[in-house]
Amino acid sequence: MALSTSTAPELTAEQVQKILVQPLAEKSIFLAAGPRIFDTNGSPVRVPKMGGETDPAWHGQNELITEVEADFDEVLLLPDTIKSIKTITRYSNELARQSIVSLDAALRDRLVTDVAAKFDTTFLGIGGDGVTTPQGMFGWADTQEIEHDAALDLDVLLDAWGLALAANVNIGSLQWFLRPEQFTGLRKVKDTAGQYLLQPDPTADGVFRLWGSKVNITSRVPAGNLALADMSQIAVARDMNPTVKVLTERYADYDQQALRVVARYDAQPLNAEAVIKVTGIV
Known part of the structure; x- marks a missing residue:
C-alpha cells in the first residue's frame, strides 16, 4: 500500500493559515462620539469658562447705569497626579523568528486595542477620582440626573431629552449611551396594534436614533444606567495616544524582546448640565 498523509502524518507539515484570529472586541465609543480634544505635552490643561448670567437693566436717558460683574471659572484636565495606562508584553526571539504571522504587529494591535478599551471603560464608567485616575461620565459632579x-x-428618555432642552444644549450634538439589553428592550415595545414603536431608518444603514439623537450602544455603560450628553460640551485632554515602543535591549540577557504601550488621557464636562444621567434602571 502506498504511503499517504493518513498513514504517515509525521511526514507532512501541518497546514497553519497565516492569519491570527482576534477575539471580538467592542470598538472605541467615547472618543468616536465627538468630544472636544485638546492635545498637550503633559502639562495640565486649563479651559476657562464664563460663570452665570449677568442681569442687565433697563435705563432711561440721563439715568445712572447700574454695574454688573461677570465671573469666571475653569475646567482643569490632566493634573500632574493623573496616572498613565502602561503595559509590557515580552516574547522570545525564537518565537518572533518562527511565527507564521508578524508577531510584533499582532501584539501591537492587541495591546493598543486593549488600552483604548481601558480608557473607554473608564470614561463611560462610574469610578475614578479625577486626581490619580480620570473620572467616568457617571461620576462627574453637578450633572443632571433622573432617578428612575x-x-x-x-417616557423616561423623553424626560431626559426635556432636561437637555431646558439646559439650552446643542440638540445636534446630543448622543445617547445605552447598554445593548436596554436598546433591544426598547425596540421590542409595541403599540396596541402589535406594531413596533421604534422603526429603523431605511436611509441610514446601521445608525440608531432615539428622539432624533444618535444612540451609542455599549456594554461599558454601568448596569442600571444610561446617559444623554451634548458631546460638544465634553473636553478630553490627550497627553499621548497609545504609543508603542519595541524594547530590544532591556531583556537581552534572556534573548527576548518586549512591546511597551503607554497612553495618558483625561476627560471632564465643560458644562456639567449638558450631561443627563438616568440611574436606577431595573
Whole structure:
C-alpha cells in the first residue's frame, strides 16, 4: 500500500493559515462620539469658562447705569497626579523568528486595542477620582440626573431629552449611551396594534436614533444606567495616544524582546448640565 498523509502524518507539515484570529472586541465609543480634544505635552490643561448670567437693566436717558460683574471659572484636565495606562508584553526571539504571522504587529494591535478599551471603560464608567485616575461620565459632579428606579421606557428618555432642552444644549450634538439589553428592550415595545414603536431608518444603514439623537450602544455603560450628553460640551485632554515602543535591549540577557504601550488621557464636562444621567434602571 502506498504511503499517504493518513498513514504517515509525521511526514507532512501541518497546514497553519497565516492569519491570527482576534477575539471580538467592542470598538472605541467615547472618543468616536465627538468630544472636544485638546492635545498637550503633559502639562495640565486649563479651559476657562464664563460663570452665570449677568442681569442687565433697563435705563432711561440721563439715568445712572447700574454695574454688573461677570465671573469666571475653569475646567482643569490632566493634573500632574493623573496616572498613565502602561503595559509590557515580552516574547522570545525564537518565537518572533518562527511565527507564521508578524508577531510584533499582532501584539501591537492587541495591546493598543486593549488600552483604548481601558480608557473607554473608564470614561463611560462610574469610578475614578479625577486626581490619580480620570473620572467616568457617571461620576462627574453637578450633572443632571433622573432617578428612575423602574424598568426602562420611552417616557423616561423623553424626560431626559426635556432636561437637555431646558439646559439650552446643542440638540445636534446630543448622543445617547445605552447598554445593548436596554436598546433591544426598547425596540421590542409595541403599540396596541402589535406594531413596533421604534422603526429603523431605511436611509441610514446601521445608525440608531432615539428622539432624533444618535444612540451609542455599549456594554461599558454601568448596569442600571444610561446617559444623554451634548458631546460638544465634553473636553478630553490627550497627553499621548497609545504609543508603542519595541524594547530590544532591556531583556537581552534572556534573548527576548518586549512591546511597551503607554497612553495618558483625561476627560471632564465643560458644562456639567449638558450631561443627563438616568440611574436606577431595573
